[in-house]
Amino acid sequence: MVNFVWKTSVIFLILISLSGCNEDFWLNYQLSKEIAKHNFTGDPAEGRTLPHISEPLPQLGKALFFSKALGGDKDTACVSCHYPTLGGADGLALPIGVGAEEPDVLGPGRRHSSSSEHYDGGPTVPRNSPTVFNMGLWDRSIFHDGRIESLFPVPGQNGAIGGIATPDVSLGMADPDAGINLTVAQTRFPVTSKEEMRGFEFESDGTNADVRNHLANRLQGASGFEHELDENRWLDEFRDVFNQPDTDAESLITYGNIALALGEYERSMVFTNxxxxxxxxxxxxxxxxxxxxxxxxxxxxxxxxxxxxxxxxxxxxxxxxxxxxxxxxxxxxxxxxxxxxxxxxxxxxxxxxxxxxxxxxxxxxxxxxxxxxxxxxxxxxxxxxxxxxxxxxxxxxxxxxxxxxxxxxxxxxxxxxxxxxxxxxxxxxxxxxxxxxxxxxxxxxxxxxxxSLTDPCVEDRECLSPWIATGNGPDGLTLHAINKNGDPL
Ligand code: HEC
Ligand code: HEC
The missing domain is CATH 1.10.760.10 (Cytochrome c-like domain)
Structure with missing residues (x-):
């Protein structure tokens, strides 16, 4: 029976192609062979466990991703270079992080301020900002040079198994602080880069760990750091999200938990439709x-x-x-x-x-x-x-x-x-x-x-709105992106 169906379809195809009348049919036939050969499902998110933006952890991550409190000088947020309506990137050849003329201006027209450190008229960051969409789909490595890397890549796992190498440890070693997957591991690094978020004065002689601890202390409102934020409701947020109403700020607002929330927000940005x-x-x-x-x-x-x-x-x-x-x-x-x-x-x-x-x-x-x-x-x-x-x-x-x-x-x-x-x-x-x-x-x-590889959602601000922070956030430092003409992005 199978044989018969197969034979008739082959004869049918030959007739169709000889007649030349149905190019589209022929294209579909050729493509069906490619799809089978490459085992395409069409959806790389299939079979993966990825969070939904409505969940508490991605929501906390969104607030953090948009907050300039994670910039050493409080003038940059992750979103400065990874804005949802700019394809999860920044619309620039090369980014400008700290010391922008107008910190909230994103996309074309974002300029480095002439009074800032290392001003030369051009952009400050050496590589193009990649999208943060679909981060949960990477299994081997993150960054243009793959310096965050799974030591035991398993398809579908986003590096969750077997250790993650990062720039904090020697080549080929697992970073014990990397966190639960590649996406989470990555969020530990932008805050330590002087050009991207840290600035040139903040913890200027500090290690990466010093920078992260200082930022965590800032959000905790720890003793000696209370004056770094004018408003601070982060403890309530963290207690709600982690469902630990009695835990103190120092135990709950760690950089590890900040990284986890940022990573889960990014992993909720699944645009594969x-x-x-x-x-x-x-x-x-x-x-x-x-x-x-x-x-x-x-x-x-x-x-x-x-x-x-x-x-x-x-x-x-x-x-x-x-x-x-x-x-x-x-x-x-x-x-x-x-x-x-x-x-x-x-x-x-x-x-x-x-x-x-x-x-x-x-x-x-x-x-x-x-x-x-x-x-x-x-x-x-x-x-x-x-x-x-x-x-x-x-x-x-x-x-x-x-x-x-x-x-x-x-x-x-x-x-x-x-x-x-x-x-x-x-x-x-x-x-x-x-x-x-x-x-x-x-x-x-x-x-x-x-x-045809673009999900229409990423072209549609309304569709992207669940990933865009509104209001002032827990610290009043939420970045509200505008273009160079001052219009909301
Ligand atoms: C000043 C601009 C800037 C800021 C601010 C910034 N990034 Fe990036 N981001 C970049 C650039 C540039 C790269 C590529 C660097 C490289 O590959 O060496 C990158 C890479 C990434 C990647 C890797 C994507 C991939 O496909 O490999 C992720 C994820 C990411 N950033 C998330 C974040 C998060 C989270 C924050 C905030 C904690 C942040 N970024 C802040 C510019 C920025
Ligand atoms: C030898 C491997 C290889 C082949 C074959 C290849 N690419 Fe690429 N492609 C790359 C690499 C690597 C980059 C990134 C290079 C860089 O950033 O310097 C890239 C970049 C791109 C980009 C830009 C993506 C971005 O985010 O900046 C596009 C679009 C692209 N390739 C499409 C194609 C098309 C279409 C073909 C077939 C004509 C093709 N590539 C063949 C390896 C390849």
Whole structure:
């Protein structure tokens, strides 16, 4: 019986394709083979235990995420660089954290104040701010260079099993304070970065632990720290959420609990309800014909006329969570007292890791312009053409795409070593980046497919409103984001 059904469907398909009358049918057939081959479910959140934003812990996390009390000088919050209506990022090539002209201005027009430390007219933070959406879907590593890393990655676990390496411990060691998963572990670090949140005066000689303890003391209103906040209702909040009405502030408002709440807020931001998911789950009309053609290009190998994108952007989250050298343009201040950024090499010290960066997820990627680890590209067309021919894209780089304040005079000098590294890896057969050429039409098809990986919720402020803090919060320091014209974001 199965055999019979199969045979008739094959004959039917041949008839359909010979008649040439139903291209869409043919595209669906081709794609169904890819979907089966890659075991796509369409939904990377499936099977994971992720919190809902209405729960108490994510609600507390939201209040903390929006509070400038976690910035050393009380002028930055997590949300300064990760705002829901800006795709969970900041809409900038490179962020400005502490010392902004107007701390509540987010997105284009956020500027570093000329009276602030290390002012040079350009942005202060060396890497592009990634989205905080879908953080619960990462199983191996966090950050462009993966410096927060699961030592025992298990699919679906967000690093919850077997220890987490962080910059607080030596290479390959488990950080005993990392917390329950990768997302929680990450929230311990932005507050310790001078450019991002800490500022240059706050605990200026302190360790990371000193910074976190000071912030916890501030929220506790501990003895000697009572005057740091004009208003302070954090103890009531923590007691309610942890359901410990009699516990004292010192035991309850620890940085560990702050990290937990921040992480659970981020893990509640699950935006995976994409047209692509609907398509994989059976709605053949959820994708346009162009998006389907783009999908085939994305999945097919170059030998079959495809672009081989799936070699790295694999799985339902469209990332292999691995590190690759693709030589995206290097702009900005750079890392570690140089204007360069050597990416994964800082973590492992392995030569092959120089200039390698983690493959980003492509879910909701249309909302997180500009792109690349230094935010050099502000069009998807340029990003895709770069993958096809990095050398050419760098040589023909269009500087007018960049904000005029950005430090870009070293672009060529600083990107050349990465191009050279790519060449070396290719000659050793160690690069997964195929050499391809793409027509303008093919680039448009790929873009149409990438657009189908965006959840409409992230384009809709109303839909995002459960994740946006309102009111003044427990300390009166809630950041109410505005754009450069003063309008609410
Ligand atoms: C000044 C801007 C800025 C602020 C403020 C900031 N971040 Fe970030 N965030 C970044 C940048 C830049 C990166 C990428 C850094 C890297 O990869 O080296 C990042 C990375 C992340 C990531 C990793 C995403 C991924 O896909 O790997 C998470 C999660 C995150 N930040 C959460 C937070 C939280 C929580 C806070 C507050 C405690 C915060 N951020 C404050 C700029 C900022
Ligand atoms: C060799 C592995 C690899 C292949 C193949 C690959 N990519 Fe990428 N892709 C990456 C890496 C790594 C980055 C990030 C590089 C960086 O930030 O410097 C990236 C970045 C991107 C970005 C920007 C994402 C962001 O958040 O900034 C997009 C969009 C993208 N790739 C789409 C594609 C498409 C479409 C294809 C097929 C034409 C493709 N990629 C093929 C590894 C790959």
């Amino acid at each position: 994409t047209p692509w998911k609907q398509y994989v789950q059976g709605d053949m009309a959820a994708l346009s014909k162009n998006a389907k053609k783009g999908a085939l290009l994305f999945f097919n190998e170059p030998q079959q006329g495809g672009a081989g994108c799936v070699n790295c952007h694999s799985g339902d989250n469209f990332t292999d969570e691995d590190f690759h050298v693709i030589a995206m343009p290097q702009i900005g201040r750079g890392k570690e007292d140089s204007t360069m950024d050597q990416g994964r090499w800082y973590v492992t010290g392995a030569d092959n890791d120089r200039y390698a960066f983690r493959t980003p997820s492509l879910l909701n990627v249309t909302k997180t312009s500009p792109w690349g680890h230094a935010g050099a590209y502000s069009s998807l067309k340029q990003v895709i053409l770069h993958h096809a021919n990095p050398q050419q894209a760098i040589t023909q780089f269009n500087y007018s795409e960049l904000d005029q304040d950005i430090q870009a005079s070293m672009l060529l000098t600083n990107t050349r070593p990465a191009l050279k590294q790519l060449q070396t890896l290719r000659s050793e057969g160690q690069s997964k980046l195929p050499r391809i050429s793409l027509s303008d039409k093919e680039v448009l098809l790929l873009i149409a497919f990438v657009e």
